[in-house]
Amino acid sequence: xxxxxxxxxxxxxxxxxxxxxxxxxxxxxxxxxxxxxxxxxxxxxxxxxxxxxxxxxxxxxxxxxxxxxxxxxxxxxxxxxxxxxxxxxxxxxxxxxxxxxxxxxxxxxxxxxxxxxxxxxxxxxxxxxxxxxxxxxxxxxxxxxxxxxxxxxxxxxxxxxxxxxxxxxxxxxxxxxxxxxxxxxxxxxxxxxxxxxxxxxxxxxxxxxxxxxxxxxxxxxxxxxxxxxxxxxxxxxxxxxxxxxxxxxxxxxxxxxxxxxxxxxxxxxxxxxxxxxxxxxxxxxxxxxxxxxxxxxxxxxxx
Amino acid sequence: xxxxxxxxxxxxxxxxxxxxxxxxxxxxxxxxxxxxxxxxxxxxxxxxxxxxxxxxxxxxxxxxxxxxxxxxxxxxxxxxxxxxxxxxxxxxxxxxxxxxxxxxxxxxxxxxxxxxxxxxxxxxxxxxxxxxxxxxxxxxxxxxxxxxxxxxxxxxxxxxxxxxxxxxxxxxxxxxxxxxxxxxxxxxxxxxxxxxxxxxxxxxxxxxxxxxxxxxxxxxxxxxxxxxxxxxxxxxxxxxxxxxxxxxxxxxxxxxxxxxxxxxxxxxxxxxxxxxxxxxxxxxxxxxxxxxxxxxxxxxxxxxxxxxxxxxxxxxxxxxxxxxxxxxxxxxxxxxxxxxxxxxxxxxxxxxxxxxxxxxxxxxxxxxxxxxxxxxxxxxxxxxxxxxxxxxxxxxxxxxxxxxxxxxxxxxxxxxxxxxxxxxxxxxxxxxxxxxxxxxxxxxxxxxxxxxxxxxxxxxxxxxxxxxxxxxxxxxxxxxxxxxxx
Numbered sequence: 027x028x029x030x031x032x033x034x035x036x037x038x039x040x041x042x043x044x045x046x047x048x049x050x051x052x053x054x055x056x057x058x059x060x061x062x063x064x065x066x067x068x069x070x071x072x073x074x075x076x077x078x079x080x081x082x083x084x085x086x087x088x089x090x091x092x093x094x095x096x097x098x099x100x101x102x103x104x105x106x107x108x109x110x111x112x113x114x115x116x117x118x119x120x121x122x123x124x125x126x127x128x129x130x131x132x133x134x135x136x137x138x139x140x141x142x143x144x145x146x147x148x149x150x151x152x153x154x155x156x157x158x159x160x161x162x163x164x165x166x167x168x169x170x171x172x173x174x175x176x177x178x179x180x181x182x183x184x185x186x187x188x189x190x191x192x193x194x195x196x197x198x199x200x201x202x203x204x205x206x207x208x209x210x211x212x213x214x215x216x217x218x219x220x221x222x223x224x225x226x227x228x229x230x231x232x233x234x235x236x237x238x239x240x241x242x243x244x245x246x247x248x249x250x251x252x253x254x255x256x257x258x259x260x261x262x263x264x265x266x267x268x269x270x271x272x273x274x275x276x277x278x279x280x281x282x283x284x285x286x287x288x289x290x291x292x293x294x295x296x297x298x299x300x301x302x303x304x305x306x307x308x309x310x311x312x313x314x315x316x317x318x319x320x321x322x323x324x325x326x327x328x329x
Numbered sequence: 330x331x332x333x334x335x336x337x338x339x340x341x342x343x344x345x346x347x348x349x350x351x352x353x354x355x356x357x358x359x360x361x362x363x364x365x366x367x368x369x370x371x372x373x374x375x376x377x378x379x380x381x382x383x384x385x386x387x388x389x390x391x392x393x394x395x396x397x398x399x400x401x402x403x404x405x406x407x408x409x410x411x412x413x414x415x416x417x418x419x420x421x422x423x424x425x426x427x428x429x430x431x432x433x434x435x436x437x438x439x440x441x442x443x444x445x446x447x448x449x450x451x452x453x454x455x456x457x458x459x460x461x462x463x464x465x466x467x468x469x470x471x472x473x474x475x476x477x478x479x480x481x482x483x484x485x486x487x488x489x490x491x492x493x494x495x496x497x498x499x500x501x502x503x504x505x506x507x508x509x510x511x512x513x514x515x516x517x518x519x520x521x522x523x524x525x526x527x528x529x530x531x532x533x534x535x536x537x538x539x540x541x542x543x544x545x546x547x548x549x550x551x552x553x554x555x556x557x558x559x560x561x562x563x564x565x566x567x568x569x570x571x572x573x574x575x576x577x578x579x580x581x582x583x584x585x586x587x588x589x590x591x592x593x594x595x596x597x598x599x600x601x602x603x604x605x606x607x608x609x610x611x612x613x614x615x616x617x618x619x620x621x622x623x624x625x626x627x628x629x630x631x632x633x634x635x636x637x638x639x640x641x642x643x644x645x646x647x648x649x650x651x652x653x654x655x656x657x658x659x660x661x662x663x664x665x666x667x668x669x670x671x672x673x674x675x676x677x678x679x680x681x682x683x684x685x686x687x688x689x690x691x692x693x694x695x696x697x698x699x700x701x702x703x704x705x706x707x708x709x710x711x712x713x714x715x716x717x718x719x720x721x722x723x724x725x726x727x728x729x730x731x732x733x734x735x736x737x738x739x740x741x742x743x744x745x746x747x748x749x750x751x752x753x754x755x756x757x758x759x760x761x762x763x764x765x766x767x768x769x770x771x772x773x774x775x776x777x778x779x780x781x782x783x784x785x786x787x788x789x790x791x792x793x794x795x796x797x798x799x800x801x802x803x804x805x806x807x808x809x810x811x812x813x814x815x
Contacts (some may be wrong), residue, residue: 053702053703054710055702056706059450059709059740062451062453062455062456063453064454064709064731064741064742064743065456065731066453066456066740067741070450070455070456073450074450074451077450077451083551101663105370105371105379106370106505107504108504108505143633153514171599172540172546176546179550182547183550186550186552187547187550188546188547188552189521189536189538189541189547189551189552190520214656233760234784239581247389274539274540275539275543275545277539290700290702291370291702292702323638
């Protein structure tokens with residue numbers, strides 16, 4: 027069944043490639059104009075267009091693009107003439123590092139807070155946790171980021187403002203992303219755990235005389251984790267897609283920043299490659315989420 | 330249930346912060362760190378067309394000529410003689426420059442640089458040199474350029490950095506590993522660009538920091554030592570009040586203007602364009618919303634330029650006169666117009682102020698701010714009524730031909746408003762620049778707005794940084810960092 031699930035990825039990836047190709051060719055702007063500027067003659071433009079294969083019908087261009095992708099050749103940047111595969115090879119680990127640390131921060135904050143909120147439902151601890159998560163989810167990254175910089179970098183002097191020059195540089199962007207994600211996870215954990223705590227099997231576990239810690243951790247929390255895993259998978263996909271705003275604000279050289287820069291500069295081959303990587307990361311993470319789901323709940327099978 | 334994990338995390342977090350506090354303190358560094366709003370894209374001068382690359386390439390590579398205070402071309406690597414109107418001879422000045430790899434620069438390198446540029450099919454600069462018919466090396470110090478048609482501005486075009494012929498032949502990757510002959514030498518480029526000064530080994534670190542607030546925070550914390558331009562005026566004023574920061578300002582030469590689509594039936598009328606010119610209170614905008622040393626503009630080239638015109642009258646702010654001009658043009662008020670600009674916060678702010686000022690003249694201005702790529706594409710394709718842009722780093726009066734000649738309509742030039750005026754074409758062809766500036770000022774294909782002032786904000790231990798009107802970073806040739814840590 028897993029093979030069938032894996033095969034299902036192929037049409038998704040093909041669809042992504044097609045859509046990316048069409049979108050990039052539909053947006054205003056012409057790579058030839060970007061490369062040659064405003065003084066080039068019509069003949070020069072036509073020559074370059076022909077050299078780049080841009081005078082070919084779109085179907086031929088798409089097939090050529092697919093052929094290059096199949097050979098692992100993502101092309102070269104219009105502006106820097108750099109190999110795009112090499113650019114991505116530099117950027118993907120940075121984005122992955124930031125995404126994983128953000129996720130770790132989110133889990134470390136959200137799980138205890140969510141559990142606390144559920145166990146102390148409608149008490150002050152619950153209200154505090156809900157208020158915190160609502161406040162954090164209401165803060166956009168472009169605002170929270172500079173706020174954290176102001177407090178932790180400028181006032182307290184604990185962390186660098188931005189950049190990637192020291193190991194500590196990752197902390198603030200990871201906190202910015204992690205806090206936003208923690209807000210969602212806290213509410214999800216609370217709601218999911220509250221629902222499970224009223225289930226028959228939890229009552230049975232208590233009736234069997236198990237201590238409360240075992241009831242919560244081994245029985246209730248395990249069942250409550252299923253919807254949380256789904257959300258985590260989707261959110262991690264988003265983080266691996268490159269936290270566009272956070273990476274830009276913190277000068278973090280990840281995929282998201284590369285994508286924004288390539289769109290601004292109309293560097294189409296780079297944009298296409300970034301979108302492809304992002305789509306693939308979503309597909310892979312979703313697949314992994316599904317696998318984890320089956321491990322947590324053996325009743326779940328893929329038809 | 331015990332909540333020990335939460336406590337553990339909190340204590341762990343505090344310990345981590347304490348450790349980070351110790352290891353992330355900004356230590357005094359001999360390196361001079363500069364924050365850029367936009368990093369360079371390409372360090373090969375044959376390809377680079379963005380402002381940041383051009384400014385850095387000026388420091389890494391020397392070119393045949395440079396410009397004096399009046400923006401007249403003057404010798405840099407070479408002096409020139411006009412042998413006839415299609416034949417220029419360039420002789421390398423002594424002492425001859427040396428490339429950073431230790432090889433002496435000769436006429437062969439000059440010829441190889443321009444020959445390779447002419448052979449490129451994907452360079453934005455190749456077309457500018459299409460007039461060169463031949464390049465011949467006369468001897469080690471002398472190179473001759475032959476032109477297809479006479480061009481009195483030809484020396485002023487030779488601003489491409491000179492590359493070593495041997496490396497050109499080897500197809501060296503100058504874009505990422507430049508080998509120049511200028512005052513600054515390339516060291517490395519991974520995320521941040523590192524350069525060192527040939528004269529004293531002073532190290533530089535140039536890093537892109539897009540967000541203006543973040544650039545300011547980094548300067549305040551000492552993570553960078555200086556930043557130049559691209560800050561909203563309120564942040565510049567804030568920095569000027571900080572005890573460990575100094576701000577220097579000087580006049581600029583980059584020309585901001587409001588462009589018209591002259592094919593638009595309403596904006597094609599001169600009275601309407603005059604009305605718009607009289608509906609903008611430029612002195613107030615400059616005083617309230619721009620950095621110090623900004624000044625009203627009358628023409629593309631500033632008055633101190635050798636082809637500038639200091640005698641142009643100004644279009645005074647007079648909303649009543651603007652209304653009368655609109656009524657004279659037969660326009661029904663309010664006149665509804667769409668103004669396109671980029672998403673840059675300062676550009677949008679200036680547009681909003683102009684929108685409010687124009688209301689008094691009976692003009693209802695709708696602002697559309699678009700991402701740069703879409704905005705510029707619309708402008709090049711004539712899809713606009715009004716737009717705001719800035720000409721940066723303009724050196725020669727050739728800009729008038731590029732921006733206003735009827736044969737310079739995009740994609741063959743920058744006559745984006747599609748002005749077609751036979752009289753102006755004749756003046757441009759005669760290179761009668763004083764008359765050109767006067768006529769353009771009267772006909773208003775652009776409303777001249779201002780030359781934005783230049784500024785640099787730096788930590789107080791930096792000295793000897795001189796600002797240039799075009800905003801280049803030549804100050805890095807002389808800047809010094811004192812040992813005193815403020």
